[in-house]
Amino acid sequence: MDLKFKVLKTDKNGARLGEFKTKWGTHKTPMFMPVGTQATVKTLSPEELTEAHADIILSNTYHLWLRPGEDVVDNAGGLHNFMNYKTGPILTDCGGFQVFSLAKPKDISEEGVKFKSHLDGKELFLTPEKSIEIQNKLASDIIMSFDECPPYPVTHEYMKNSVERTLRWAKRSLDANKKRDTQAQFGIVQGGEFEDLRKWSAIETAKLDFDGYSVGGVSVGEDEETKLKMIEYATKYLPEDKIRYLMGVGEPIDLIDGVLRGIDIFDCVLPTRLARHGNALTRDGRTNIRNAKFINDLTPIEKDCDCYACRNYTKSYIRHLIVSDESFGQRLISIHNIRFLTKLMEDIRLHIEKNDLLEFREEFVSRYKKK
Amino acid sequence: MDLKFKVLKTDKNGARLGEFKTKWGTHKTPMFMPVGTQATVKTLSPEELTEAHADIILSNTYHLWLRPGEDVVDNAGGLHNFMNYKTGPILTDCGGFQVFSLAKPKDISEEGVKFKSHLDGKELFLTPEKSIEIQNKLASDIIMSFDECPPYPVTHEYMKNSVERTLRWAKRSLDANKKRDTQAQFGIVQGGEFEDLRKWSAIETAKLDFDGYSVGGVSVGEDEETKLKMIEYATKYLPEDKIRYLMGVGEPIDLIDGVLRGIDIFDCVLPTRLARHGNALTRDGRTNIRNAKFINDLTPIEKDCDCYACRNYTKSYIRHLIVSDESFGQRLISIHNIRFLTKLMEDIRLHIEKNDLLEFREEFVSRYKKK
Numbered sequence: 001m002d003l004k005f006k007v008l009k010t011d012k013n014g015a016r017l018g019e020f021k022t023k024w025g026t027h028k029t030p031m032f033m034p035v036g037t038q039a040t041v042k043t044l045s046p047e048e049l050t051e052a053h054a055d056i057i058l059s060n061t062y063h064l065w066l067r068p069g070e071d072v073v074d075n076a077g078g079l080h081n082f083m084n085y086k087t088g089p090i091l092t093d094c095g096g097f098q099v100f101s102l103a104k105p106k107d108i109s110e111e112g113v114k115f116k117s118h119l120d121g122k123e124l125f126l127t128p129e130k131s132i133e134i135q136n137k138l139a140s141d142i143i144m145s146f147d148e149c150p151p152y153p154v155t156h157e158y159m160k161n162s163v164e165r166t167l168r169w170a171k172r173s174l175d176a177n178k179k180r181d182t183q184a185q186f187g188i189v190q191g192g193e194f195e196d197l198r199k200w201s202a203i204e205t206a207k208l209d210f211d212g213y214s215v216g217g218v219s220v221g222e223d224e225e226t227k228l229k230m231i232e233y234a235t236k237y238l239p240e241d242k243i244r245y246l247m248g249v250g251e252p253i254d255l256i257d258g259v260l261r262g263i264d265i266f267d268c269v270l271p272t273r274l275a276r277h278g279n280a281l282t283r284d285g286r287t288n289i290r291n292a293k294f295i296n297d298l299t300p301i302e303k304d305c306d307c308y309a310c311r312n313y314t315k316s317y318i319r320h321l322i323v324s325d326e327s328f329g330q331r332l333i334s335i336h337n338i339r340f341l342t343k344l345m346e347d348i349r350l351h352i353e354k355n356d357l358l359e360f361r362e363e364f365v366s367r368y369k370k371k
Numbered sequence: 372m373d374l375k376f377k378v379l380k381t382d383k384n385g386a387r388l389g390e391f392k393t394k395w396g397t398h399k400t401p402m403f404m405p406v407g408t409q410a411t412v413k414t415l416s417p418e419e420l421t422e423a424h425a426d427i428i429l430s431n432t433y434h435l436w437l438r439p440g441e442d443v444v445d446n447a448g449g450l451h452n453f454m455n456y457k458t459g460p461i462l463t464d465c466g467g468f469q470v471f472s473l474a475k476p477k478d479i480s481e482e483g484v485k486f487k488s489h490l491d492g493k494e495l496f497l498t499p500e501k502s503i504e505i506q507n508k509l510a511s512d513i514i515m516s517f518d519e520c521p522p523y524p525v526t527h528e529y530m531k532n533s534v535e536r537t538l539r540w541a542k543r544s545l546d547a548n549k550k551r552d553t554q555a556q557f558g559i560v561q562g563g564e565f566e567d568l569r570k571w572s573a574i575e576t577a578k579l580d581f582d583g584y585s586v587g588g589v590s591v592g593e594d595e596e597t598k599l600k601m602i603e604y605a606t607k608y609l610p611e612d613k614i615r616y617l618m619g620v621g622e623p624i625d626l627i628d629g630v631l632r633g634i635d636i637f638d639c640v641l642p643t644r645l646a647r648h649g650n651a652l653t654r655d656g657r658t659n660i661r662n663a664k665f666i667n668d669l670t671p672i673e674k675d676c677d678c679y680a681c682r683n684y685t686k687s688y689i690r691h692l693i694v695s696d697e698s699f700g701q702r703l704i705s706i707h708n709i710r711f712l713t714k715l716m717e718d719i720r721l722h723i724e725k726n727d728l729l730e731f732r733e734e735f736v737s738r739y740k741k742k
Contacts, residue, residue: 038695039688045699068666068691075667076687084683295439296446312455316447317410320439324409327698328416 001141001184003211005029005243009352014235014262017352020243022089022141029243030259030348032250032341033058033091033267038067039083041338042272043331046085052307052335053342055088058267061134061144062098062126066119070137078139089141091267094131094173094188096147097216097248108148110165128169132176140183144214145173147188152220159192163201166190170205184211186245189234192217193226198233212243215263219249228257235262252281252344252368256361259348271337276330278322281340285369289333294319307339308332372512372555374582376400376614376635380723385606385633388723391614393460393512400614401630401719403621403712404429404462404638409438410454412709413643414702417456423678423706424713426459429638432505432515433469433497437490441508449510460512462638465502465544465559467518468587468619479519481536499540503547511554515585516544518559523591530563534572537561541576555582557616560605563588564597569604583614586634590620599628606633623652623715623739627732630719642708647701649693652711656740660704665690678710679703 003020010016018029034041034049037060041049049057059079064070076082079090096113099105103115103124112127128146135143147166150159170187177185187210191197205213215234218227231246238244243265246258250268258266271281278290280301287301300310301318309318309332321329351360374391381387389400405412405420408431412420420428430450435441447453450461470476470484474495478485483498499517506514518537521530541558548556558581562568576584586605589598602617609615614636617629621639629637642652649661651672658672671681672689680689680703692700722731 038691038697040692040697040699043698045702067695068687072666072687072691076669076685082685082688082691084688295443298447314447314453316439316443317453317455320409320443320453321411324438326409326411327414327701328411330698331416 001180001182001211003184003243005212005241007240011352011355011357013260013358015259015352015357016262016264017349018264024088027055027089028349029264030345031055031265032255032345033265034271034338035267035269036083037063037269039064039073039079042276043327043334046083046087048308048335049338050087052339054338056091057085057088058091058093059138059140060098061092061131061138062095062102064138065095065134066117070134074137080139091142092135092138092140092144094144094146095126095134097149099126100149128172129176132173136177136179136183142184142186142212143177145170145185145187145210147190147216149190149217150192152192152217152222154192156194159194159197163190163197167201167204170208174208174210186210186212186214188214188216189238190217191233193222193230195233198230199237202234202237206237206239210242212245213238214245214247216247218246228261231258231261231263250341252341253365253370255341255344256348256364260357260361271341272334275333275337278333280333281337283367289315289319289322301333301336305336305339307336309336372551372553372582374555374614376583376612378611382723382726382728384631384729386630386723386728387633387635388720389635395459398426398460399720400635401716402426402636403626403716404636405642405709406638406640407454408434408640410435410444410450413647414698414705417454417458419679419706420709421458423710425709427462428456428459429462429464430509430511431469432463432502432509433466433473435509436466436505437488441505445508451510462513463506463509463511463515464618465515465517466497466505468520470497471520499543500547503544507548507550507554513555513557513583514548516541516556516558516581518561518587520561520588521563523563523588523593525563527565530565530568534561534568538572538575541579545579545581557581557583557585559585559587560609561588562604564593564601566604569601570608573605573608577608577610581613583616584609585616585618587618589617599632602629602632602634621712623712624736624741626712626715627719627735631728631732642712643705646704646708649704651704652708654738660686660690660693672704672707676707676710678707680707
């Protein structure tokens with residue numbers, strides 16, 4: 001499916017303002033995707049996602065394959081129908097990252113990966129063809145090619161073999177997609193911290209003419225400088241006219257830095273995971289709502305925030321809910337945190353327009369205490 | 372505060388159709404109150420309660436006293452402001468039931484009850500005066516007098532001493548209420564399964580001229596027949612022109628049976644507690660949504676139900692959420708279960724109007740498989 005991606009503007013730093021189309025409408029980039037691992041963005045309704053300005057969500061192929069199973073989602077008419085999310089596109093990942101991070105692979109071969117389910121220890125085998133077959137049944141709008149996401153660090157030799165196999169898997173993933181007319185497909189660039197391998201992976205993957213390109217294997221334990229290089233090494237060699245998606249990155253400053261390196265889409269569990277531990281994202285950094293200093297604080301999480309939580313509830317109340325382990329508290333902070341990131345993306349788009357994204361970054365960083 | 376309670380009609384069985392007023396509007400009885408123990412009806416927003424036709428909620432004095440503390444709620448301007456519930460009244464209980472059920476009392480004296488907190492084991496002392504002081508700070512619309520809720524069964528002698536003390540506590544509770552102009556106050560009838568003690572408790576408590584009367588100590592382990600007698604023994608001797616509130620009862624058939632014995636208000640954690648375990652209330656009885664037979668069931672929990680969950684989600688999806696321990700599933704079933712009970716109360720009111728509540732009961736019981 002052609003996403004009709006258009007770069008509307010590229011600023012002096014390489015940050016891109018763009019848009020793409022799906023049957024759900026026109027979507028502005030740069031954008032952030034909340035993660036609905038198990039066909040639900042934890043604690044939230046679809047309406048709450050829309051109200052928090054989430055314009056797209058990600059769901060996890062690995063989790064849905066294991067539970068409830070792709071046939072159950074297919075029986076419901078795909079993920080949109082299954083979870084009643086009808087206001088924006090859904091992107092599904094390929095399962096590769098989860099297989100390597102959650103499931104402890106037993107054996108990687110040319111054919112695929114043999115591993116054990118993290119739920120019940122059952123032996124499973126995931127191949128490029130199987131990943132695409134599952135994603136076809138999930139009927140998401142954008143699907144990912146199957147890749148290996150190696151741990152960090154590995155040797156240059158290991159990574160070379162890995163990106164070569166990931167490229168062969170990308171070809172097989174493309175061939176396996178029986179629904180290219182309704183499901184756009186992205187390729188994934190790997191290569192770790194090695195410029196030559198990122199370059200090779202980007203150029204060779206781009207030759208396969210995907211609808212967009214993901215940068216994978218970032219935020220896997222490397223230092224800040226290496227993280228930025230990993231992104232640069234990939235985006236430098238990716239085509240200008242296709243979407244670039246940085247996988248698994250959601251720290252506010254990382255989002256700005258990714259955009260400054262030409263990234264268009266991001267996803268991360270950060271906003272909802274932080275919320276479950278009582279941490280709210282604010283312009284001043286993370287706020288631990290459990291803090292006793294908030295016990296009688298009648299102000300919202302953040303002044304001027306237009307989210308449902310900030311319009312209606314005080315820190316005093318949300319603190320009480322979190323301390324009392326009431327899920328409504330996690331829900332309120334999740335709403336706020338997602339809105340914080342969608343608002344950040346709105347600000348980023350505005351400042352690309354205004355040609356002052358670097359100044360915006362400087363001002364943002366001066367206030368935001370990184371954790 | 373005068374609730375301006377009016378009995379609009381009493382049917383041939385003694386079931387009453389009525390209404391009362393608070394600053395939030397006019398409220399129709401018989402009615403059911405969802406329970407927001409910790410200043411939140413578990414998993415739900417205030418808007419969802421209103422949409423599920425909940426017209427009043429109950430919150431627990433004991434829990435809020437322990438956490439966050441009544442002064443925190445007072446600082447927020449009372450419970451309505453604290454939890455942002457602005458569409459209906461809040462009733463607070465007196466803490467007695469929780470002290471006796473959760474906290475293992477150390478020592479009951481004429482003065483009050485010495486016990487240990489179920490949260491941290493801290494030694495606490497609750498008296499009628501303290502219970503009312505806390506409820507005054509919570510600023511609920513209806514408060515309860517402090518009572519002893521004895522276990523079941525106890526001897527006639529124990530119960531006689533207990534109801535006599537509860538009456539003395541009721542007087543002290545009434546004297547302690549400094550906000551009678553804005554907070555209506557109910558007395559509580561106890562007496563277990565003993566007709567003479569229920570009668571004595573009802574008549575003597577009614578002499579104190581409360582704004583309404585609760586029937587306590589029901590649904591504490593007794594059999595069905597005894598339960599109904601406990602209610603009858605109390606309502607028989609209560610004034611016609613005051614609200615009668617049966618505490619802690621929420622089983623659908625019990626609600627009908629309570630109304631048939633002249634009860635106007637009920638509360639119970641049943642709808643939300645069942646939901647947390649994946650159980651939905653339906654006209655056919657409880658449905659365990661975890662059941663494997665629902666894995667591909669694309670119908671709602673209940674056909675013809677107008678709740679948010681039934682209008683938008685299938686059993687297949689809700690089953691997946693519950694099995695995957697996603698709180699959105701508990702939320703959807705909570706919404707449905709509360710709506711099921713508020714709809715049942717609407718039906719009950721309709722059938723009092725139509726003079727066929729007994730026939731409605733018969734038809735309801737024939738379908739509803741009691742658990």
